[in-house]
Amino acid sequence: MKAVAIIAEYNPFHNGHLYHINKIKSAFPEHIIVAIMSGQFTQRGEPAFVSKFQRAQMAIQHVDLVVELPQFYAMSYADDFAYGGVTVAHMLQADTLSFGSESNNLKALMHEAIRLDNTEPTQRDRGYAELMSNGLKSNDILAVQYIRQGMHCPGLSFYPIQRVSNAYLDESLTGEISSATAIRKAYYDAANFQQALPQSSLQYISDPLNKDTLFQLLKYRIVTSDLSTLRTIYTMYEGLEYRIKKNIHEAQSYDHLIERLSTKRYTKARIRRLLTSILLNVPESKPQIEAIRVLAMNDQGRHYIKHVKSACPVPIITNINKQNVHYFSLEVKATDVYSILTGQSQTEFNNPVIYKRP
Missing domain, CATH: 3.40.50.620 (HUPs)
Structure with missing residues (x-):
């Protein structure tokens, strides 16, 4: 076979x-x-x-x-x-x-x-x-x-x-074949996406999942972790733990936290991966x-x-x-x-x- x-x-x-x-x-x-x-x-x-x-x-x-x-x-x-x-x-x-x-x-x-x-x-x-x-x-x-x-x-x-x-x-639906990104966006926008999926x-x-619950779980993990613990997390580089500790108290939501942490150097995707690693306590070692x-x-x-x-x-x-x-x-x-x-x-x-x- x-x-x-x-x-x-x-x-x-x-x-x-x-x-x-x-x-x-x-x-x-x-x-x-x-x-x-x-x-x-x-x-x-x-x-x-x-x-x-x-x-x-x-x-x-x-x-x-x-x-x-x-x-x-x-x-x-x-x-x-x-x-x-x-x-x-x-x-x-x-x-x-x-x-x-x-x-x-x-x-x-x-x-x-x-x-x-x-x-x-x-x-x-x-x-x-x-x-x-x-x-x-x-x-x-x-x-x-x-x-x-x-x-x-x-x-x-x-x-x-x-x-x-x-x-x-791409975030726009294009008929029967559309990107997963566009399909997810259409779902959250209560738009019709059914034609893009097999029956x-x-x-x-x-x-969908509850983003407020996601933010609260993440906030708990960050607030109760000291800097030395955060430094052991996968892709926690260049002092990002300080930025995260500072901004977690000022952010109003999960998306707001990502906005505050992301820069030209630290893209939103990179920040999301890092936050998920914190949430799941993923260590640096592969x-x-x-x-x-x-x-x-x-x-x-x-x-x-x-x-x-x-x-x-x-x-x-x-x-x-x-x-x-x-x-x-x-x-x-x-x-x-x-x-x-x-x-x-x-x-x-x-x-x-x-x-x-x-």
Whole structure:
């Protein structure tokens, strides 16, 4: 059995994602499709629009296997995000990694990936800036990171798919294929977004999280943490702990706090990721991926797990219990916090693997 892997957030799963999957099915009819999906908090540093369990339900209607991108990597910068996703794909023996691309120019993307990989680590920030100055857009920049990480995984090839319709961060709906950003905005604005989602996704859209609760939880964490504790948090650099301590008492809301903390140097996305790291008490050290969590599977996905299980370097876990929970401490914490924000009674222990029957 062979597999094509996709690294995605599905926040929520929309028609653009379905287009991508259908393109893969046409190009690789004998392969199964594995989605490596973000958990409760996303790469933008925000709680997901709907829970990972609901998004796994959306995704498994169209792919064969949904596994979780470990929470640390799901809420990280592009390079760590890509590292986590590509590592899981390689552990699961995927032979192809497919991703969206504005340019759909694999040769050019590989050239940029090699150039970036040969850049001294201390100069990588400048390298990322050059990617943007060269005209690369959001998906292409992430594609370069996927390729850079994947070049170190023997046997992994790449299959870009041309992005259609609007850009990743566009906030305006553009008909049946619109960005996840535009769909989320339309939902919060009480606008009609249903045409942008497959019918199978609509039933899993639920009430949004409570941002006031998010702010109060975050405020409690910051106020009760001393400066030395805050300094140990992931991406807490250059004295940001002082700015956060000062502004938490003056901010009136979560969005207001982000406005007060963000600058040209510290973008809103960077601040959101940092605040989420504080909320979840994420330490600076990068964790090893010690297990893979299966969120959903169909019959083909179940057979594929059996096929690769002996060759996979880490355990493949279908249900979290007392014996394996130590692999998923951050995921457990993220789901506990997410359930408070949404008012849903969800834990890692009462959500068994989703099995889609034939």
